[in-house]
Amino acid sequence: MADMxxxxxxxxxxxxxxxxxxxxxxGNCQNIRHEPGSGRVTLLPGLYRVGFNGNFSAVAAGTLAFEIRQDGDSIPGSKIITTVTAAGYGNGSSTVEVRVNRPCCSTLSVRNIGTVAAIVSDANLVVSRIG
Structure with missing residues (x-):
């Protein structure tokens, strides 16, 4: 398990x-690798449970949306959407399962896919190998 x-x-x-x-x-264990300060997590082959949560605000009104991505592609069911007013707040969380097939590895990230820049606080990503 890794908690970033x-x-x-x-x-x-x-x-x-x-x-x-x-x-x-x-964060630097056998199957889950993350360099502090990076937005990418590398996973070796296996089945993982991935959870993301955070608090969000923005300087302008708009839709804040984040999704967990595997190798740059959206993972269905991982999207968090909240609409905020200027200087408003929202929060959200998402949990999905991810499979990484042999022979190699896969990269996870959490991307802002909303309409405005987001101010993110207390962002947390937990990755647990479950199989």
Whole structure:
């Protein structure tokens, strides 16, 4: 298992990934690899449960949307959508299962797919190998 967090706040522009600054638990174990400060997590073959949560705000009104991606592609069922007013707040979470097939690895990320830049605080990504 690996638990990656982003302490404080960060601005995540549309099309960019949430960065996770700290590996709270794991993050450099045999099957799950994450470099602190990066928005990418590398998984070796297996079945994983991936959970993301965070608090969101924006300087302009709009739709804030994030999704968990595998190798750059959207994972169905992973999208978080919240509409905020200027300086408004929202939060959300998503949990999905991810399979990584042999012979190699896969990369996970959490991308801002909304209409405005988002201010993200207390972002947390938990990845657990379940099979």
């Amino acid at each position: 967090v982003s302490l404080g706040t960060q601005t995540v522009n549309v099309g960019d990934n949430v960065a996770f600054t700290t590996n709270r638990i794991g």
